[in-house]
Every structure is written in structure tokens, then in C-alpha cells.
Amino acid sequence: MQNVTLEPVDLALAEEITELVIACDIDEYGQPDFVLEDLLDICSDIPLATNSWMIRMNGEVAAFAFLEENEKGRLSSYGYVHPKWKSQGLGPLLLEAIENRAREYTLDSTETACTLSNVIPALSEAARQLLENRGYVFQRKYSRMGMEMQTPPALSTPNNGISINLYNPATDEDLLWSAYCETFQDTRTYYEVDKSQWLKEKGGAHYDRNFWFIAHADNQLAGFIISKNFGDHLYVDLLGVRRPWRKQGIARALLEHVFHAAYNRGIEQVLLSVDDVSLTGANKLYEAVGMKALFQMAFYEKKL
Structure with a gap:
């Protein structure tokens, strides 16, 4: 794999990031489930410099992730890797960055521990293995109806x-x-x-x-x-x-x-x-x- 650099989300690339998420949705779910305004809403509520990441491959946005604090001691994260860049090790890089940032919250928290959640396509075996290998535990499924x-x-x-x-x-x-x-x-x-x-x-x-x-x-x-x-x-x-x-x-x-x-x-x-x-x-x-x-x-x- 070529040298990979994680950088904070650049909103000048918001449309390209949105297209990335849509490509992931179509690949996993068969239909898009994301629009530009969803990304802008997400980015307006998190500190982009510390809680967002993107990876560019050959000049294209190939992966994107973010972390948000729902309440004290409760964090949630989401990550996306473009279908054509799957199996290139980008998912583990995003997850490591998310967890490193999440641990910084534990240093500032009065809680004994922080809970970090992640949502993945229910049928994605690769995503399931990635999370379970890093100690995540399945809780439940959600249906889009x-x-x-x-x-x-x-x-x-x-x-x-x-x-x-x-x-x-x-x-x-x-x-x-x-x-x-x-x-x-x-x-x-x-x-x-x-x-x-x-x-x-x-x-x-x-x-x-x-x-x-x-x-x-x-x-x-x-x-x-x-x-x-x-x-x-x-x-x-x-x-x-x-x-x-x-x-x-x-x-x-x-x-x-x-x-x-x-x-x-x-x-x-x-x-x-x-x-x-x-x-x-x-x-x-x-x-x-x-x-x-x-x-x-x-x-x-x-x-x-």
C-alpha cells in the first residue's frame, strides 16, 4: 500500500466526500442513504480538526470518518471506505485514529470509562471482523424502513x-x-x-x-x-x-x-x-x- 496520510475533513471537498458515502451506501445497501446536507449537519456539530478524518488516494477522497460526543462518556463513530479502495487497509487506519481520539476523552472524563459505538452494514463480514477483532461487541440491529x-x-x-x-x-x-x-x-x-x-x-x-x-x-x-x-x-x-x-x-x-x-x-x-x-x-x-x-x-x- 502506498503511503497514506490522514487529514481533517476539508469542507471544500464536501461534495466529493458525499459522493464517497453514497458510493458506499449503494455498494452495501443497494441504494443511497446520504445527501450533502447530512454531511454539512455532521460537520457543523463536531470539531473537524480533531474529530474528522479523510484519506486521499491518487488525488481522490478514498475514505472518511468522524467521531462525535453524544454526552459525557458516550461517543459514536462512523467510517466509510470507497468500494474501489476496499481491502487496502484504510478501514483499520480510520478506526485506529477514531480510538486514539476517543481515548483522549477518557483522560478528561470523570467517568470510569467511555463507551465508543460504531455502526456498520449488517451484512458486511469485513466490517464485522474488523470491529470484533478490536474488541467491539454487537448490541443490536437497526432497520431502515x-x-x-x-x-x-x-x-x-x-x-x-x-x-x-x-x-x-x-x-x-x-x-x-x-x-x-x-x-x-x-x-x-x-x-x-x-x-x-x-x-x-x-x-x-x-x-x-x-x-x-x-x-x-x-x-x-x-x-x-x-x-x-x-x-x-x-x-x-x-x-x-x-x-x-x-x-x-x-x-x-x-x-x-x-x-x-x-x-x-x-x-x-x-x-x-x-x-x-x-x-x-x-x-x-x-x-x-x-x-x-x-x-x-x-x-x-x-x-x-
Whole structure:
């Protein structure tokens, strides 16, 4: 292998890096699952000089990785190697750089250890072996699910007079934040985040409030759905129902309102990701409304 240098991400190459990730998605999943705005969102939230890496081969961006701190003691990482540069040792180089940087967090942490996670294509034997050889332990799988709408989708109404309305930031913002914190504590991916930071994230370019809906019950916010609009498809970012109002058809109604709103605007596909062993049974709901699994990702963790 020729001499290889890791360097921080250069946003002047953002389009080329995006094309790299898309090539990886098509190679592993059979379809793209990334856009330029995703990369820009990632890069806006991490210190590029220390937490991002790219490798150039023959003048092309051949590999890309990043590390983010979700909360104190909890780190997550992702890495991509262009299909034509597979088996050249680039993946191990990226992973070593990620772990070296992650260990620096342990020196500054009051925690006894940091947890570092990595997500890989579930069917990639090479990626699995790479992680397991370095001490990562498989935790669970996630499915990307999709709903294709060639005809008008169903639109149901929850029980007990519960209403579904478009999100109104003037009246719903604080209630939405509280409902998010309450409902997502029942998931494996929840971590504490500052309210202003969370609201800033949800104000990104693709967060389209024409596809945000709120369930109201007795003047209280019972559930919510937050979606991102990518033009050719919607992505459901968050769906939550507060415990007192679960099993009353609210989650299904919220989803169907998104399907209906998308279809009316000429968007025929809605996507989301779900834990295959969801603590709240979300995966069963998505199957019940007609969503199909498109591909799977495997989630691994390692204690540093």
C-alpha cells in the first residue's frame, strides 16, 4: 500500500466526500442513504480538526470518518471506505485514529470509562471482523424502513377524542421538548441534551414543519412526529407518544398524517430507522402500517 496520510475533513471537498458515502451506501445497501446536507449537519456539530478524518488516494477522497460526543462518556463513530479502495487497509487506519481520539476523552472524563459505538452494514463480514477483532461487541440491529405510496394512504383517527394537528411553535415548543424528554427515555438511544441545542438541531435545513404533527388530548400534548423533507422523500426523525396515551392509536395516526401530507405534495416515499428489538414495539407498528425493511445496520460498542 502506498503511503497514506490522514487529514481533517476539508469542507471544500464536501461534495466529493458525499459522493464517497453514497458510493458506499449503494455498494452495501443497494441504494443511497446520504445527501450533502447530512454531511454539512455532521460537520457543523463536531470539531473537524480533531474529530474528522479523510484519506486521499491518487488525488481522490478514498475514505472518511468522524467521531462525535453524544454526552459525557458516550461517543459514536462512523467510517466509510470507497468500494474501489476496499481491502487496502484504510478501514483499520480510520478506526485506529477514531480510538486514539476517543481515548483522549477518557483522560478528561470523570467517568470510569467511555463507551465508543460504531455502526456498520449488517451484512458486511469485513466490517464485522474488523470491529470484533478490536474488541467491539454487537448490541443490536437497526432497520431502515420505507413506505411507498402510489395511491392515497389511509388516514385514521385516534380514540377518545384525541386530535392530530400541525405543530405550532408558538404554542407547542415547550410542550414538544418536554414530551421528547419523557418519551425517549424509553429508548436505548436517549441521552440528555440541552434544550436550546436540541431546538437548534431541529431547525436544520431539511426539518420541514409542514410534516410535523402533534396529538392533543384534553389540552395536553400526548404525542408528536418530526420529519425531514429531502424533496424526493421524507424521513421521520422522531415519533413519540407519552405513556398515559399509549395504545390508543396515536402513533399510527401521526404516521398516517405524515404519509397523507407527503402524498398530497407529490412525495411518494417516507423512510425511518428503527431498533429491531424496540423497547416500545415501534418496529411492529411500522410493519402494521405497511412499511417494509429496506436494509439493516448493526450497532457495536466498546468500552475504552
